[in-house]
Structures are given as C-alpha cells and as structure tokens.
Amino acid sequence: MQTEMENSIKSGVVGLVGPPNVGKSTLLNCLLGQKISIVSPKPQTTRNRILGILNGPDYQVIMLDTPGLHKAHTPLNLEMVKIALKTLTEVDVILFMVDVTFPVPKKENTPTEYLKGSNRPSVLLLNKIDLLDKEDLLPVINGYQELYPFDTLIPISALKHDGTDILIPELLKFLPSGPRLYPEDIPTDATERFIVSEIVREKIFLYTDQEIPYSTAVAIDSFHEDSSKGLISIHATIFVEKSSQKGIIIGKGGKKLQQIGAAARKDIENLLAQRCFLKLWVKIRKNWTKNVNFLKELGFGG
Ligand SMILES: Nc1nc2c(ncn2[C@@H]2O[C@H](COP(=O)(O)OP(=O)(O)O)[C@@H](O)[C@H]2O)c(=O)[nH]1
Ligand SMILES: [Mg+2]
Numbered sequence: 001m002q003t004e005m006e007n008s009i010k011s012g013v014v015g016l017v018g019p020p021n022v023g024k025s026t027l028l029n030c031l032l033g034q035k036i037s038i039v040s041p042k043p044q045t046t047r048n049r050i051l052g053i054l055n056g057p058d059y060q061v062i063m064l065d066t067p068g069l070h071k072a073h074t075p076l077n078l079e080m081v082k083i084a085l086k087t088l089t090e091v092d093v094i095l096f097m098v099d100v101t102f103p104v105p106k107k108e109n110t111p112t113e114y115l116k117g118s119n120r121p122s123v124l125l126l127n128k129i130d131l132l133d134k135e136d137l138l139p140v141i142n143g144y145q146e147l148y149p150f151d152t153l154i155p156i157s158a159l160k161h162d163g164t165d166i167l168i169p170e171l172l173k174f175l176p177s178g179p180r181l182y183p184e185d186i187p188t189d190a191t192e193r194f195i196v197s198e199i200v201r202e203k204i205f206l207y208t209d210q211e212i213p214y215s216t217a218v219a220i221d222s223f224h225e226d227s228s229k230g231l232i233s234i235h236a237t238i239f240v241e242k243s244s245q246k247g248i249i250i251g252k253g254g255k256k257l258q259q260i261g262a263a264a265r266k267d268i269e270n271l272l273a274q275r276c277f278l279k280l281w282v283k284i285r286k287n288w289t290k291n292v293n294f295l296k297e298l299g300f301g302g
Contacts, residue, residue: 010059012175015091015120017084019111020044020068022099023127027158028052028065031167035267036188036195037065038202042213044068045205047076048299049083051189053182059172060180064091069111076289079300088118093174096150097125100132104143112148121174124150125167130157192272193220199267200236200280203260204249212248215241217288217298221281231275234268239285246282257282 016024020043028050029035037050050065066087067080088094096115105111115122124144129137141153152170156163182189197218205213221235240246250257257280265278288294295301 008058009177009179010172010175011061011178011180012092013062013064013090014093014095014171014175015087016063016065016095016097017069017087017111017114018097018125019099019102020070022068022097022102023158024068024097025050025065027097027125027127027156027164028063030158030161030164031063032187034187035271036190038198038205040202040205040213042205044070044077044080044214045202047080049087053187053189054168055180055184056168059168059175060182060184061168061171061175062181063095069114074289075292075295076300079295085114088114088120091120092176093171094118094120094122095125095171096122096148097127098144099128100126100137100140100155101128104140104147107147110147112144115148121151122148123167123170123174124148124153126153126155127158129155130160130162193223195271196220196223196234196268197236199271200238200260200264202267203263204238206263207256207260208249212240212245215245215289216249217285219298226277229277231277232268232272233277233279235279235281237281237283239283239288241285241287241289243284246284249282 016028018024025037025039025046028037031054032052036052038045046065046067052063052065054061054063064087066084069081069084072078072081094115126140137155154163154167154170197220200218204216217239219237221237223234226233238249240249261278261280265276268276268278285294
C-alpha cells in the first residue's frame, strides 16, 4: 500500500528530443546542476540515451536526453535516430526542443512529424532566446503552433538558465503520481566508465574538425584505483576509421592527443573528485561507423 507521502509525489519519465544541436544536453546538465551529458558546438554529439534524475521534495523527473532527430545514412546514425524515436513511445511526456535562431521548418519537412504517432502530451521548448531580439520571438512561436498542437510552449535559454525554473512545474502537470523510481541521491544511471568515455569524446569534438569527431569512438580499457599513488588510473582507446585520421588525432609530435587528454583529465578529475592518470591510445577500426558488429560492441542496437 502506498503511504500518503508517496501519493503526493509526482514521478515519471520525460523524453528530451529534437533536431541536432538545439541545446538538449545543455538543458539536462543545467537542470541537474552538473555535467553528465556532453555538449559541443557540433551537431550529433550525443549518440546514446542519457538518463538524468531530477529530485524535488514532491517529485522525481527522469529525463532522457537523446541523439538529435536527423536524416540518417550510415548505420551509426540510423542507430542514433532509432534511439531518439524509441524514446518518443516510452515516456509520459515529450519535451520537444528547437533553436529559435533557426527558421521554422516547412510543414512537410519537419521533425515535429515524428510526434504525430507518439500519442503523448508534448511541451515545445524554444531554446536560445538569448540570441534573439524579443520582438522576433513571436513569429517563431506562431510558426511552431501552426506545425503541431503542442500542449505548452516555453521559451528558454538553457545556457543562461533563463526560463528554466518554470519547466519542472509545467512538466509535473503531465506526470502521474507514484513513488520515486530511483534513489534520491543519484543523478544518473550511467556508469563512471561511460561518462569518462563520453568526456574523452567531447574533447575530440572540441579539438578536431570536419569528419574526425564523427569517425571516432572511445572505449575504456581499464579503470582502477591506484591507492599507493592516491589516484585513478584510466586507459582508453580512441577508434578511428582510417590511418589518416589517426595521424590527425595524434597531431604533430603528439600535440593534439596531449591537448585532448589534458582537457579530458581535468573534467574527469572534477567528476570523480580525485586525481587521475589518463592514458589514451589511438587505433584504426576500418569503417567502424558502418560495421554493425562493432556498433554492437559499443552498445548500439540493443
Ligand atoms: N546561445 C546559446 N547557446 C546554447 C544554448 N543552449 C545550448 N547552446 C549551445 O548550442 C550548442 C549545442 O548544444 P548541445 O547541448 O550539445 O545540443 P544538443 O545536440 O541538442 O544536445 C553548444 O555549443 C551549446 O553551448 C542557449 O540557450 N543559448
Ligand atoms: Mg546532445
């Protein structure tokens, strides 16, 4: 039997979806007050579903950050879109995020089309209002209202934490009452190993260009506490698709790899609140983005 306390708790799952690069992962980190989902100025940074757990005295919101909805061609990208679309059918409410600086898409060519079959309440988040003059926002709002019958529209800036306060109360209107699904003291179900591999991937997105970030995967080879030295020792492999990419990631005299490693180590030390030794290797796995078996090894297609 539920206690009175549990009856007054709202608890449910929210799917954070939308086109690539609109600020979905930035919002999840902003709401959590800590970084669990990696962010970069480049599209398609997020490849998996990242679960963030937001707790209040009378709620628990499980928020699922997803890869961006886009026209996918390679097996890797198809898997990414599949993850985002699957999320639409598994949540209590959909948070659909767009970037207000982009033109409102044409009716026949819009990711809001994906919402039609979902049969879930939906909240439109108009993000990046810090980049737009106030008077230019209204036409954008009107444009999206014509595209899809969203239950609520909220203009925000995830980066500046503007408008984000009202988001949770708005979401709670759509969530069922019930006990918390996760303990109150954990921010995510992701393992430290996974987040560490993501941090390395984020630095590759930040420090390399063109096709390089998209040709890269990171696997953690070992992760252990070296108590004699008082640090965590992590070995990781960066996979690339061909030898020219290996050269670019390593850089002249190993400079690029050092830069990636140093930036990653700083974030990992923040995350684990402990000194860390990070050793990175670069290996070629020919055309891995098209290799279904290797994608399975990375955890896709489950
Ligand atoms: N100016 C501005 N930039 C933002 C905002 N939210 C996110 N960004 C930037 O947009 C880029 C993509 O963000 P990210 O969270 O990775 O987007 P995602 O692909 O939808 O997860 C990053 O460079 C963010 O810093 C915002 O509210 N305002
Ligand atoms: Mg993202």
